[in-house]
Amino acid sequence: MSTLLFLIGEAFVNLRRNALVATGAVLAVFVSLALAFGALVFNELVRVNTLQWQEGDHLIIFLKDEGGPVAHSELLEQINDYPEVKNAWYMDKAGAYQEFLEIYSDQPALAATVTAADLPASIRVELDDISTYQEVQFRLVGHPLLRRLSVFSEGIERLLSLTGVLNSIGIGLVVLMGASAVVLIANTIRMAIYARREEIAIMKLVGAGNWFIRVPFIIEGATVGLLGGGLAAAAVFASHNLLERIPTDILIRFQVDPGFLLSRTILILAFGGLAGFIGSSLGLRRFLRV
Amino acid sequence: MIRLHNVAKVYDGGVVAVQEVSMDVRKGEFVFLVGPSGSGKSTLIRMCLREEKVTRGKIWVAGKDITKLPTWRVPYLRRTVGTVFQDFKLLPNKTVAENVAFALKVTGCPRSIVRRQVNTVLELVGLSAKTDRYPRQLSGGEQQRVSIARAFVNRPPILLADEPTGNLDPATSVGIMRLLDRINRTGTTVMMATHDFAIVDAMRRRVVQLDRGRVVRDQGESGYESSDES
Numbered sequence: 001m002s003t004l005l006f007l008i009g010e011a012f013v014n015l016r017r018n019a020l021v022a023t024g025a026v027l028a029v030f031v032s033l034a035l036a037f038g039a040l041v042f043n044e045l046v047r048v049n050t051l052q053w054q055e056g057d058h059l060i061i062f063l064k065d066e067g068g069p070v071a072h073s074e075l076l077e078q079i080n081d082y083p084e085v086k087n088a089w090y091m092d093k094a095g096a097y098q099e100f101l102e103i104y105s106d107q108p109a110l111a112a113t114v115t116a117a118d119l120p121a122s123i124r125v126e127l128d129d130i131s132t133y134q135e136v137q138f139r140l141v142g143h144p145l146l147r148r149l150s151v152f153s154e155g156i157e158r159l160l161s162l163t164g165v166l167n168s169i170g171i172g173l174v175v176l177m178g179a180s181a182v183v184l185i186a187n188t189i190r191m192a193i194y195a196r197r198e199e200i201a202i203m204k205l206v207g208a209g210n211w212f213i214r215v216p217f218i219i220e221g222a223t224v225g226l227l228g229g230g231l232a233a234a235a236v237f238a239s240h241n242l243l244e245r246i247p248t249d250i251l252i253r254f255q256v257d258p259g260f261l262l263s264r265t266i267l268i269l270a271f272g273g274l275a276g277f278i279g280s281s282l283g284l285r286r287f288l289r290v
Numbered sequence: 291m292i293r294l295h296n297v298a299k300v301y302d303g304g305v306v307a308v309q310e311v312s313m314d315v316r317k318g319e320f321v322f323l324v325g326p327s328g329s330g331k332s333t334l335i336r337m338c339l340r341e342e343k344v345t346r347g348k349i350w351v352a353g354k355d356i357t358k359l360p361t362w363r364v365p366y367l368r369r370t371v372g373t374v375f376q377d378f379k380l381l382p383n384k385t386v387a388e389n390v391a392f393a394l395k396v397t398g399c400p401r402s403i404v405r406r407q408v409n410t411v412l413e414l415v416g417l418s419a420k421t422d423r424y425p426r427q428l429s430g431g432e433q434q435r436v437s438i439a440r441a442f443v444n445r446p447p448i449l450l451a452d453e454p455t456g457n458l459d460p461a462t463s464v465g466i467m468r469l470l471d472r473i474n475r476t477g478t479t480v481m482m483a484t485h486d487f488a489i490v491d492a493m494r495r496r497v498v499q500l501d502r503g504r505v506v507r508d509q510g511e512s513g514y515e516s517s518d519e520s
Contacts, residue, residue, distance in 0.1 A: 006395055202379045203392070203396070204368070205341075206440065207366070207367075207393065207396050208396040209362075212365075212396050
């Protein structure tokens with residue numbers, strides 16, 4: 001136990017002596033992991049915002065309450081007869097409420113303020129050809145039951161088709177930034193070891209084993225990784241808080257589930273620590289030959 | 291305590307440092323390795339510490355064949371052999387007490403024992419009043435005393451010294467030799483490489499003379515030059 005405390009103490013003495021290089025490494029790891037974390041959050045925002053479009057609803061026709069379900073059914077029949085429409089279906093207030101609860105499952109406070117009566121019934125339309133949405137829109141303009149028409153526009157179509165690409169880019173960015181964090185830490189530890197190579201030689205001469213020499217550097221690397229990861233998580237949390245304050249309509253959300261943020265924060269911190277461990281182990285290898 | 295059998299060391303490029311050296315150092319003996327620069331004294335000491343591997347031959351230290359020692363066992367060998375060098379090899383960012391304590395901490399020794407042993411050995415080398423100083427705040431002689439304290443703190447059966455007085459003035463060298471002699475009298479085997487003929491002549495101990503990597507003289511209670519020559 002006293003040996004472990006001694007080694008931890010050595011690691012922090014090393015960090016203090018190496019403060020400038022260590023600070024540089026922490027900031028570099030912070031930038032890498034913040035970008036990686038940012039990519040994860042961005043992917044999640046894209047996923048959340050395109051959730052309702054991913055089930056094939058190209059148009060959502062929100063209906064006024066006048067006329068009730070009977071009038072709504074008549075309109076549904078009319079819409080189903082449109083040549084551009086592949087399929088149309090009716091979502092009543094209860095269904096809309098269920099969907100609302102699903103989308104805002106992470107915000108129970110918001111869900112508590114809304115009841116099924118507050119939400120409009122709607123007709124969801126799937127088109128044969130997405131480019132014909134304007135014709136359907138034209139037919140419905142001025143209809144007495146129409147409250148609002150949400151269009152799954154070509155822009156959204158492109159966004160959705162881009163989602164896969166964005167996901168791949170995001171994952172690629174996470175991997176690249178993670179690898180760069182490992183390399184940065186390995187380099188920092190290698191510089192620290194190079195600066196102290198004579199000390200290491202002396203330690204070996206008095207009988208210090210490789211692990212005795214290695215552990216403080218590994219703790220040093222893991223600390224750099226954890227600090228970098230911690231700063232990255234703090235930056236992403238702060239940015240998310242700022243985004244949350246932007247007023248949005250039902251179509252665009254800048255909030256992600258706090259559970260998602262928390263789990264990814266733990267992941268980023270663990271990755272930071274692991275990157276430090278791997279980086280310092282890599283940096284140490286060639287210096288510890290007897 | 292130390293036994294070398296037909297030991298040879300050839301460095302990369304074919305430079306022969308040591309050839310066919312055989313010698314025995316008994317428990318409690320004090321042996322001087324003498325010879326001109328490049329005669330192989332330091333290489334012999336480095337091989338006894340497994341800092342260098344032998345090219346041929348065998349070396350036994352404290353009963354163990356260290357030429358067959360796996361790499362992971364080397365630190366354990368070094369814990370049984372105290373070492374003192376010309377350039378002191380102290381850790382610059384540790385105090386006197388921390389430098390000495392380090393040799394015990396690598397063995398996992400409990401803190402209370404470390405403190406007690408460090409105080410005892412610093413008293414032995416006359417540095418009790420300077421425990422909190424850093425190496426840069428000490429004279430050469432004091433730094434060498436710290437180095438000796440570190441080498442002796444875990445009471446090793448063997449102490450190897452490579453030119454320990456090489457950087458010191460004659461008066462300070464005498465003090466260092468007295469200290470090594472005192473350590474030897476506790477039963478520790480001492481093997482010391484040196485150029486300092488005054489010290490060798492004054493001490494009158496066994497002398498092993500090397501020349502171009504070979505043992506050319508091995509004489510008990512001798513001076514720097516052969517008794518036959520003087």
